[in-house]
Amino acid sequence: MNEPIEVGRRESSVLRISLRTAAIMLAFTLVFTAMMAGTYKATEPLVAASALAEKLRLIGEVLPPAQYDNDLMADAVILPPQAALGLDDETRLWRARRNGGPAALVFEAAARDGYSGRISLILAVGADGRLLAVRVTGHKETPGLGDYIDPKKDRNKTRPWITQFNNLGFDGVPRDKWRVKKDGGRFDQMSGATISARAVTNASGRALAWAVENRDKLFTLPPDSRFEGKETP
């Protein structure tokens, strides 16, 4: 007669311990999630300001501020994902103007065929259809081998590899010659590390062609409107 009662008691104490443990786990989760959320909220403005400064610094590398006189950050167009640019996400394209006339387009692109993953680029294309400059903003290429596409890692400090694209347009280098020399094109690559150079060269060629094709439309869209080009998922 006594047994069922004892079993019942034991079960209820097991249940109590389980509930207590679960409650403690829940309390820890809440406290530490609150800590993370609090830190996120507290640092958000500072992080956003740093990210904006970083973006302006990157833009400054491809387009010196002396070349335009408008408020670049305010004169942007929203770009839906563009297959020609290798982008999966919505990005912004900034329009530089001088004396009210178009000066340059600044936008991001990506090469999906790097040696290890995608290579992110930022480009400035002049209103005359020349590629003013291109810079690598993120990559995972092999350190010491393929990372010369980033001028910070390039051993040639006087004339880094990526600067050979500066101020070139399809009038100077025909579209079908916009390749690395190994593929029969015009651009140098480092022996033994062709893949990184090929990825950047081809991506910048595709991006330049896209910008040349769409530049009139891109310059005339009202600020903060969406660019509705040939949208591809």
Next chain:
Amino acid sequence: MSMYKDIAWNGLWKQNSILAQLLGLCPLLAVSTNLVNAVSLGLATILVMMLANFAISALRALIPYEIRIPVFILIIAALVTVVDLAFNAFLHDMYLVLGIFIPLIVTNCIVLARVEAFAAKNGLRASTLDGLMMGVGFVWVIALLGAVRELIGQGTLFSGIEMIFPTLSGIQVLPESYPGFLVAILPPGAFFVLGLLVAGRNWLDARSNQRVREHRLHDQHPPATTVTA
């Protein structure tokens, strides 16, 4: 006092997280392609290990034994997130260099291992010191690994230091014509160099054990049992 000495010796050599425990290999092998990256990850790891050991030691009375591991992981992940955000907000220049390494620390099981093996059972001061010393032990080995791989792979040392100290630049140790040795920089090179370092440690330990044994035989003491780490 001797307890603190033991903690330091364990972290730096006897229980060294890499050479003896072989823990935290994922970030270790991925990041040790050059000296500057290696030391950067190491310094960030020291910070997180000290914080994690301190926090768990302080909260150890509140954590039920049965769910200690999920709680530890929760606390470590939260601390790493907070450190990541704080670096991004307040030390942005340093974040640009160290930023990519901080999330990697979560994958370093040495943090969880020390929390479980030490901080959950010891006081605040001893636990924080243990985090520091295990971290320093991690730094010197990953620095050595990074230096060897960079030297063999590229012929340089300190390349990339200009990202931390803009006035400094890397040193070309081997002649400019050195073609480089790619394998050292790729993952297999990391395993080769790590294997050599572990072998070197075992050799040094075996030699000192041998000395102790000979010394004891000489003094007519009974043979000592070998000490295992």
